[in-house]
Amino acid sequence: MPGKDDPVVIKKYANRRLYNTGTSTYVTLEDLAEMVKRDEDFVVQDAKTGDDITHSVLTQIIFELENDKNGQNMLPISFLRQLISFYGDQMQMVVPSFLEQSMLAFAKEQERLREQMTQAFGKTPMGDMMQMNAPMKVIEEQARRNIEMFQQAMRMFSPTPPGGSNGQREEAGEAGDLKELREQVAAMQRKIDSMSKD
Numbered sequence: 001m002p003g004k005d006d007p008v009v010i011k012k013y014a015n016r017r018l019y020n021t022g023t024s025t026y027v028t029l030e031d032l033a034e035m036v037k038r039d040e041d042f043v044v045q046d047a048k049t050g051d052d053i054t055h056s057v058l059t060q061i062i063f064e065l066e067n068d069k070n071g072q073n074m075l076p077i078s079f080l081r082q083l084i085s086f087y088g089d090q091m092q093m094v095v096p097s098f099l100e101q102s103m104l105a106f107a108k109e110q111e112r113l114r115e116q117m118t119q120a121f122g123k124t125p126m127g128d129m130m131q132m133n134a135p136m137k138v139i140e141e142q143a144r145r146n147i148e149m150f151q152q153a154m155r156m157f158s159p160t161p162p163g164g165s166n167g168q169r170e171e172a173g174e175a176g177d178l179k180e181l182r183e184q185v186a187a188m189q190r191k192i193d194s195m196s197k198d
Contacts, residue, residue: 007041012053018044033061078180105145 008022010032020027020042035042036058044057066073086095 007043008035010042010044010057011047012044012057013047018057019047029057029061029064032057033065036061 008020010027011019011021013019018027018029018032019025020031022042032042032044042054043052044054045051046053062075065071066075083095086092
């Protein structure tokens with residue numbers, strides 16, 4: 001008998017149906033996505049073998065959300081390309097913990113960011129533009145910290161010391177990352193500006 005704090009077991013059958021053993025009902029990927037949003041812990045097991053397939057099911061949920069015609073893509077193409085390039089690379093072992101730490105840090109900032117967004121968009125359409133800039137600064141600062149953290153991790157595993165041709169490539173890469181980040185923030189700012197005028 002599972003304990004109160006044990007994760008709910010979801011069984012996946014050969015016909016791809018998902019069965020929630022906690023509620024004794026069949027569920028969909030959308031239901032599992034809602035459980036994640038409600039911070040309900042669950043594991044997905046193959047009904048026949050008992051293998052833990054939570055990772056593949058969560059990945060499938062992300063795939064479905066990213067391809068939802070009514071939704072909005074959260075994973076930029078540049079991020080997907082970078083992520084793919086790390087598979088099989090010596091940095092592959094660092095990427096999971098980096099992404100996990102980045103998301104934890106972002107989650108801590110999330111409430112503050114939501115409050116600032118509420119304040120900014122709660123104003124009249126022609127409200128104080130400085131208030132509109134505050135959420136963008138939070139996003140830009142978090143992204144900058146994430147890039148710095150990742151670059152430090154990369155340097156730890158770099159086979160050659162900084163400087164020389166490697167160092168020059170790193171600097172060029174950093175400049176490109178910052179330029180791309182600035183362009184994304186500028187695009188977001190233009191969207192906010194146009195919304196405030198409507």
